[in-house]
Amino acid sequence: MIDSSLARPLEKALDRLLPKRGVPARLQAAMRYTLFNAGKRIRPALLLQVCKDLGGNLKNALPSACAIEYIHTYSLIHDDLPAMDDDDFRRGKPSSHKKFDEATAILAGDALLTAAFEAVARTPDKSLIGPMTLALAEAAGAAGMVGGQQIDLSPKANVHEIHEKKTAALFKASTHLGALAARSPKAGNLARYGLHLGLAFQAVDDILDAHEKGRRNVACIYGLKRAQVLAAREVAAAKAAVRFMGVNGERLRQIADFVVSRKH
C-alpha cells in the first residue's frame, strides 16, 4: 500500500529515537516488546507518504512518524490492561501485562508516551517542533485518543464519538504532521484527509469484526450495508480533501481506496 522505500528508514528511526542510556533493562524490554511486535506501521507510513508526496524533506518527518507509532503502541499497552479492556493477547502473543506484569506495562506505556514528545523535539527544522507538538498532543490527549478511551468505558457512549477520538484523531494527526513536515500551506486539507481515512478504516474494521464486536461496532448497530455506505462516504471525503494535489495525490487516493477494499 505505502511506498516500501519508507519502511527501512522508519524501522531504524523507531529504534534510534528510543531512549536507551540509563533505562532499566526490564522497562526497556517491555517498551521494545510491544513496539517491535509485527505492527503494520500504518500511521507512521502514512505520515511519511504525505510528506514525500508533498515534496517535503523526510528528515523532518521521521521523528514525528516515530512519535505517532510510540503513542499508538502505548495506547495498545494501556488499553489491554485488566482495568481497561483486559486483553491477554495482542497480535497472537501475550499482551504486555501478561508477558511482564501490570506495573511494568503501565510504566512502559508512560515511557513510550514521553519518548514520543522527546522524538518530536529532535526534528531537525526547529521551527516545526511547536506546531508538531501541539498537533500530536491534541490528537493523543484528553480531547483526543485518551478521551475516546474514557468515553468507550461509559455504557451510554456514542459510537461515532468513540471512532472519531479513539481511531480517527491519530490518523488525522499522522497526515497533518506529514504536511507540517513538508511545510505545506494545505496542512488543513491533509488533516481532513486523515480524519476521513481514519473513520473509513474504523468502519471497515467494524465490518470485518462484525461477528465478534457489539455495541461499539457500526456494522452491528446499523447493519453491514449501511456500514459499507458509511465507509464509502468517508473514503470519498478523504479523496476530495487531496484533490488539490493532482497527480501527486494519486498514491494517497489509492491508499483510501485500499482501506475500504481490504479483507483483513
Add this chain to the structure above:
Amino acid sequence: MIDSSLARPLEKALDRLLPKRGVPARLQAAMRYTLFNAGKRIRPALLLQVCKDLGGNLKNALPSACAIEYIHTYSLIHDDLPAMDDDDFRRGKPSSHKKFDEATAILAGDALLTAAFEAVARTPDKSLIGPMTLALAEAAGAAGMVGGQQIDLSPKANVHEIHEKKTAALFKASTHLGALAARSPKAGNLARYGLHLGLAFQAVDDILDAHEKGRRNVACIYGLKRAQVLAAREVAAAKAAVRFMGVNGERLRQIADFVVSRKH
C-alpha cells in the same frame, strides 16, 4: 519559602493550560481532582523562582512550570494504582482510583502527561520549545522518573538510584527549565542545584518518615545521623552550584537551607 507573588499566576496558568474543549466530563474531573488537591507546588515554584532570580521573563517559565506540576501529578496518580504502590489515600483524601476507578485513574495520568508537553509547546519564545521538551522528557521518561519507579519495583534496587531518578530528576528539570526560560548561559549550574536539592529533599523526607518506611529509606538503611550528614552534604553542593549568582542567589540558597531544616 518561595516568593508568594508567584503563587497566583501559577494557579491560574495550571487551570488555563489544562485541555478543556472536547474533554469527557469524568476524565476532566479526575485530572482536576488530584491536580487541585492541596499540592505544595514545590517544583513549579522552584522553576519560577530560578527564572525570576536569573532576571528572566516569567511568561516563558509559566508553561514549563505547569508541565512539571502536571507530570508530578500524573506520577502520583499512577504510583498509587493497585498494581504499583496500592495507596488508597493521597493527602488525606481517597486516591484517584478510589475516588473514580482504576481505568479513569490510568487515563487521567496519561492525559496529564500529554497535557504537560502541550503546555511546553505554548511557551511564547518558540526557540525554547525544543530544549525545554528534551529536558522535561529526559527527566520524566524511561531514563528518569518512570525508570526510577521501575527500579523501585525490583527487590534488589539501589536506594540512591531510586532517589536520583524518582525524585531528583524532576527537581533537576525544574531548576534547569527555569534557567532555560531565562536564557541563562549557566543552565548547567542550575540543573546541578536542582539535582542536589532534590537529593537533599528526599533524604529529609526519609528522615521524617523513618518510622514507617523500609528498605527504600536512607535513614532506615544508614541510620538517622548518617542520613542527616548526607542531606547536609547535598545542600552544600546545591548552594555551591549557585554561588556564581552572588546576591541574586540568596533566595535559592535560603530554599536549600529550608529543605534540610523543615519538620514536615
